[in-house]
Amino acid sequence: MDVSVAQYASFYQFLKTLDCYLGYEEQMLAEVQRFAENPQREIAAFVTKETSEQIAVPTDFIRMLYVMKGTVSFKIDEEEKQLNTGGLIIANGAAQLSYRGELEAEVIAFYFKPSYFTESLLGQFFEEPLLYRFFVEALSDEFICISRFLVYDFAEATDVHFYALLLLKQVVKMAYFNNKVTKSAFVLLIVEISQAAPERLIAKDSVVSNGQLTEEILAYIDARLEQVTLEEVAGKFHFHPNYLSSMLKEKTGHSFTEIVLLRRIDRCKSYLEQTDLTIQTIVEGLGYKDKAFFYKRFKQVEGVTPRQYRKMRKEEN
Structure with a gap:
């Protein structure tokens, strides 16, 4: 599926009407705290911008960070990675993440509680072995203290970009509460990531x-x-x-x-x-x-x- 530039622009205009932009680390930490304390919420999503200061990403959740715009320097455990628009990181709850971007950089952050990943949800992308295995192991007690991550580099004009925006839109539109459409958007994003060329995966843990x-x-x-x-x-x-x-x-x-x-x-x-x-x-x-x-x-x-x-x-x- 090819997505036109006009559709991207439409998404950006819609996002501007939503309260999902955070300007500094304290706002992000407060939002994650609200998410953690609300038992009805299983997924959180927001956009950080003007991230010239180093931002530490809270642990204990499965996280997905997508560079929507600009260039961002990520630190995963002790390893530095610079990602441009289309860069994507998926990490389990043990991985230590922080990042710093150019003034105009924008990063979508998704947070997932373990309860989000029901057996029926995982079953919808069973045939995508790398990501299926990653999420299954991220939920396992075997890896609760072991850092796990995947790093991708997607070009801006890919459908991964579209589906990342779609999931963000759906999560924020539903006031961060889980529903079937939100999970469908998540599955579409995972399948699109899995269908990309193997060279898009540029780094992963060695476990x-x-x-x-x-x-x-x-x-x-x-x-x-x-x-x-x-x-x-x-x-x-x-x-x-x-x-x-x-x-x-x-x-x-x-x-x-x-x-x-x-x-x-x-x-x-x-x-x-x-x-x-x-x-x-x-x-x-x-x-x-x-x-x-x-x-x-x-x-x-x-x-x-x-x-x-x-x-x-x-x-x-």
């Missing part, structure tokens, strides 16, 4: 969580269980198939093939218990053309054939 990554891979396998292959999953998560298989074996105790088989058996059991589908239909639906092979493996795992399992469960109920 890797194999535990969280494994959970994400297993969730993907479940979502594609009927036709999933090792090569497909390896390509999705940017691993060599042999490495992915070894990692799964280390983390779960099962090879990729065993994981798929066991999960298909579990799904087969659910169908046997909850539907009247024929066993042939169930087995073919799970991706097996050779019913005898699946029967044999099912009995090895469960101790009974699928037909005996269905009969046994019906008798129990």
